[in-house]
Amino acid sequence: xxxxxxxxxxxYLDAELxxxxxxxxxxxxxGCPECRLTLEELRQxxxxxxxxxxxxxxxxxxxxxxxxxxAEAPAEAGVVDLGRQRTARRRVSLTLPQxxxxxVAVMLLSAGGAWLALSQSGALGGATAAVPVSAVSGAEAIxxxxxxxxxxxxxxxxxxxxxxxxxxxxxxxxxxxxLAVIDEAIAEAQAALQDxxxxxxxxxxxxxxxxxxxxxxxxxxxxxxxxG
Amino acid sequence: MRTAALRGATLxxxxxxxxxxxxxxxxRRAAAGDQAAFERLYNxxxxxxxxxxxxxxxxxxxxxVTQDVFVRAWQKLGTFKGQxxxxxxLHRVAVNVMLGRRAELAKRRGRTSEGDGLVESLPSRRxxxxxxxxxxxxxxxxxxxxxxxxVLHDVQGFKHQEIAEMLGVSTGTxxxxxxxxxxxxxxxxxx
Numbered sequence: 001x002x003x004x005x006x007x008x009x010x011x012y013l014d015a016e017l018x019x020x021x022x023x024x025x026x027x028x029x030x031g032c033p034e035c036r037l038t039l040e041e042l043r044q045x046x047x048x049x050x051x052x053x054x055x056x057x058x059x060x061x062x063x064x065x066x067x068x069x070x071a072e073a074p075a076e077a078g079v080v081d082l083g084r085q086r087t088a089r090r091r092v093s094l095t096l097p098q099x100x101x102x103x104v105a106v107m108l109l110s111a112g113g114a115w116l117a118l119s120q121s122g123a124l125g126g127a128t129a130a131v132p133v134s135a136v137s138g139a140e141a142i143x144x145x146x147x148x149x150x151x152x153x154x155x156x157x158x159x160x161x162x163x164x165x166x167x168x169x170x171x172x173x174x175x176x177x178x179l180a181v182i183d184e185a186i187a188e189a190q191a192a193l194q195d196x197x198x199x200x201x202x203x204x205x206x207x208x209x210x211x212x213x214x215x216x217x218x219x220x221x222x223x224x225x226x227x228g
Numbered sequence: 229m230r231t232a233a234l235r236g237a238t239l240x241x242x243x244x245x246x247x248x249x250x251x252x253x254x255x256r257r258a259a260a261g262d263q264a265a266f267e268r269l270y271n272x273x274x275x276x277x278x279x280x281x282x283x284x285x286x287x288x289x290x291x292x293v294t295q296d297v298f299v300r301a302w303q304k305l306g307t308f309k310g311q312x313x314x315x316x317x318l319h320r321v322a323v324n325v326m327l328g329r330r331a332e333l334a335k336r337r338g339r340t341s342e343g344d345g346l347v348e349s350l351p352s353r354r355x356x357x358x359x360x361x362x363x364x365x366x367x368x369x370x371x372x373x374x375x376x377x378x379v380l381h382d383v384q385g386f387k388h389q390e391i392a393e394m395l396g397v398s399t400g401t402x403x404x405x406x407x408x409x410x411x412x413x414x415x416x417x418x419x
Contacts, residue, residue: 007404007407009407010407010410011403011407016388016403038411038414041414041417042407044414044417045382045417046410048363048417049367049382049383050383050385052279052363052383054276054278054279055275055279057290057291059291061274061291061294061295061298062267062270062271062274064295065270065295065298065299065302066263066267068295068299069263069266069302204296204300208299
């Protein structure tokens with residue numbers, strides 16, 4: 001069933017044998033019915049693989065994806081104006097380097113390195129202006145962007161604290177439960193990254209959790225503003 | 229729809245007439261933050277990505293990994309320059325995400341990255357389940373290394389050099405793994 005040429009049949013099938021090897025194998029095939037049969041079987045496997053058809057997932061995966069992307073695109077997240085309805089309240093206008101910087105932090109983390117993300121990206125737009133690429137290391141850029149992310153989160157949490165009374169108790173409870181879950185995920189990812197700082201999956205996981213937190217806080221702030 | 233579309237996508241640029249193809253236009257819109265445009269891209273490519281995920285990481289994790297792929301693509305849209313077809317670019321993103329998840333998924337399943345390799349069991353030991361296994365299922369039962377090379381080469385149309393770079397191995401290894409996979413799958417070709 002197996003001889004010295006059997007292991008070369010796939011290479012022959014894919015036209016990857018050198019001229020001399022190919023000639024020798026073809027001479028061998030003339031006198032070896034087993035290798036001819038195996039070659040035909042391998043050809044059928046390759047043809048079967050190339051003919052496999054795609055199929056849709058059983059469930060629509062888009063809602064879960066959309067949730068992870070956030071209700072608004074990062075590029076459009078520059079301004080959240082929650083102060084129109086209640087002039088007596090603090091006007092909230094989160095611009096760069098806050099919410100956009102939060103997005104930058106997420107992108108830096110998810111890209112697995114600040115230098116790569118900054119050097120690649122026109123998508124970072126104005127947010128990168130505060131972080132000159134040539135002036136900082138990747139770790140420093142992440143630290144700067146993460147600090148802005150923290151500032152944005154703190155700002156949103158202040159708003160929610162101020163307007164907490166305008167949300168019903170069920171909403172507050174759900175909000176707090178979800179924030180606790182996200183905070184736990186962030187803490188776990190950060191701890192794991194300390195042990196394995198180059199793990200791109202952990203970076204992406206942390207970035208996704210951070211973005212979920214910003215998104216959730218923003219939604220809650222908007223709801224509080226609308227109901228107040 | 230044909231799965232091995234990478235060859236076609238590579239050879240057929242997404243240009244029609246004088247304007248950019250719909251995918252390219254949607255990719256540009258999505259890069260600017262248009263989620264509706266990104267949803268159209270999702271609808272056009274999800275079957276291909278999910279099928280790749282099913283074959284590369286298994287049906288149990290395919291949904292989760294497919295979501296990861298599209299989230300990752302959204303994050304990286306700024307790097308899509310429209311020089312290749314969007315489908316080709318997305319495919320690269322998908323493969324990278326899936327290869328990046330290998331170790332974690334193997335750990336989650338409680339087995340090594342070389343997989344359980346049921347398909348390569350000797351005929352005399354074949355189980356009842358294996359005797360009735362179809363071709364797709366048999367692919368999923370290949371050892372991880374052979375499965376990845378087989379899917380990338382024979383299903384997706386990548387070349388050995390590309391696969392070797394993605395997996396961090398030599399082309400000699402990828403050729404040996406491909407042959408190993410094909411030999412193991414011969415008995416399932418009609419199922």
